Amino acid sequence: MKRFLSILFSVVLGMSLFADGFAQRSFGRSGSFGGGRSSFGGGRSSFGGGSFGGGRSSFGGGSFGGSTRSYSRPSAPSYTSPRSYSGPRSSSGSFNRSGSFGNSGRVNSTSANPSRNYGGRSSYRDYGAPVYYGGTPYYGGGGFWSGYAIGALSHRPWYAYTPFYPGFYVTPPVYQNGAYYGGGFSFGRFIVGILIIGLIVWGISRLFRGGGGGVRYTNYR
Amino acid sequence: MNYFIFNTGGDWDSTSLYLNGEEFPANRLYIRFEAGRDYDGDPRKGGLSLGGEATAFALPQQSGAGEWALFPGKIDLEFPTRKVTIENNSPNFAIEMTRVLLDNEDVSHQLLDIEIDVDAIENRVTAYLTLFKPHFFGADEVATYTLL
Numbered sequence: 001m002k003r004f005l006s007i008l009f010s011v012v013l014g015m016s017l018f019a020d021g022f023a024q025r026s027f028g029r030s031g032s033f034g035g036g037r038s039s040f041g042g043g044r045s046s047f048g049g050g051s052f053g054g055g056r057s058s059f060g061g062g063s064f065g066g067s068t069r070s071y072s073r074p075s076a077p078s079y080t081s082p083r084s085y086s087g088p089r090s091s092s093g094s095f096n097r098s099g100s101f102g103n104s105g106r107v108n109s110t111s112a113n114p115s116r117n118y119g120g121r122s123s124y125r126d127y128g129a130p131v132y133y134g135g136t137p138y139y140g141g142g143g144f145w146s147g148y149a150i151g152a153l154s155h156r157p158w159y160a161y162t163p164f165y166p167g168f169y170v171t172p173p174v175y176q177n178g179a180y181y182g183g184g185f186s187f188g189r190f191i192v193g194i195l196i197i198g199l200i201v202w203g204i205s206r207l208f209r210g211g212g213g214g215v216r217y218t219n220y221r
Numbered sequence: 222m223n224y225f226i227f228n229t230g231g232d233w234d235s236t237s238l239y240l241n242g243e244e245f246p247a248n249r250l251y252i253r254f255e256a257g258r259d260y261d262g263d264p265r266k267g268g269l270s271l272g273g274e275a276t277a278f279a280l281p282q283q284s285g286a287g288e289w290a291l292f293p294g295k296i297d298l299e300f301p302t303r304k305v306t307i308e309n310n311s312p313n314f315a316i317e318m319t320r321v322l323l324d325n326e327d328v329s330h331q332l333l334d335i336e337i338d339v340d341a342i343e344n345r346v347t348a349y350l351t352l353f354k355p356h357f358f359g360a361d362e363v364a365t366y367t368l369l
Contacts, residue, residue: 214360215264221302221367 005197013190130179138173138180145170149183163193222310223294225279231301231369233341238279245289249280252291252298252307252337256316257353264353264363268330269319277307292319298337298348300368305335305350321350323366328352333363 130137133150140146145166152160152172160167169190173183227250229236238245256273259265277296278288295308306322309315321329334351348368355361 215363216360217363217365219365219367 005201009194133180136175136178136180140173140180140183143184145184149173150180152183153180163196168193223291223296225291225294225296226299227296227337227339228299229301229339229369236339245279246282247279247289248282248341250337250339251280252277252296252335254307254316254319254321254332254335257331257333264333264361266330266353266355268328268332268353269321270317270330273316275314275316275319298368300348303350303366303368305337305368307335323350323352337368 130139131146131150132138133153138146138150140149148167148170149172151167152170156167159165162168169185171183171186171189173180224241225245226239227237228239238247238250253276254269254273255275257264257266257268257271258273259271265271275292277291279291280286280288291307292309292314293312294310295306298305298307304322304324306325307319309319311318319329320327321332321335328350331352331354332350333353334349336347336349338345338347340346346369350366350368352364352366353361354364
């Protein structure tokens, strides 16, 4: 029984330590869309459809010395310019949408598990973007324990104070400068939980202890 | 009310028995208590309060005299290293009303067995006391005190 409980706690602790690994999934968005091309369309165009001056022209018909000279203007070089614009756009782009990506990123959450935040940097695990609890930001770093930590701020049920609930092993975050910081897994509470569960197991074993076991015989003179 | 005092130094010459201050010549002194066990015979916390069986008498040296009941009454048993006092003043000898002191410490709720058999005819002496000491942490203890 004691061995089974110790193995169970080792598994739970191991999962908590590696919980970050499960959360580090990125949707692969690196800030740019479409492979980093900065221009749209990507084609080239020429203006005027031709060279300046068109073809050849000759002047006069007379002669200065009797020979006919023809002059031809060199064709003006053609100009190509990319279709990229500097400065503010006037059109809505290829996707018929204007503005920055995504929504504002502000999500009000009062539950123990915060909503996913896709604002700004839209990654699942975001150390920078806060989770909002009742309008107040919470910088918990995400992960398995941060959800229980912010849940500790609200009214907790009775079983949250027993070592059989994961939220027992977290400390609530601290309110400072208008935001919540810290909180999370507490090794002190973990040790207390082990002691309480060990005491319960020992007490149950005492109840089932028969008369033949656990008795030692001594002699005194 | 009988008040016996038994005293011994470890040999027959130093062994004496007094009743109410007067010497009581006797061939045998026998005391036996069995208590503090459940129906399976396993020791349990409670001692004499759990009930049990008891036999206690003194056999006078006077010929033809029968066994002299020790209780209701009190007897002090003084051994070389220990002192035991057994007292029961209930008229019908309710064993739960018996008080047993070991070196002036009440062990009535810990008593399992006590046997004191001083037989001058058979030249046999047996004296021991067994207590049950439950412990909160660790194994319970069955302690036997050898008096002689």
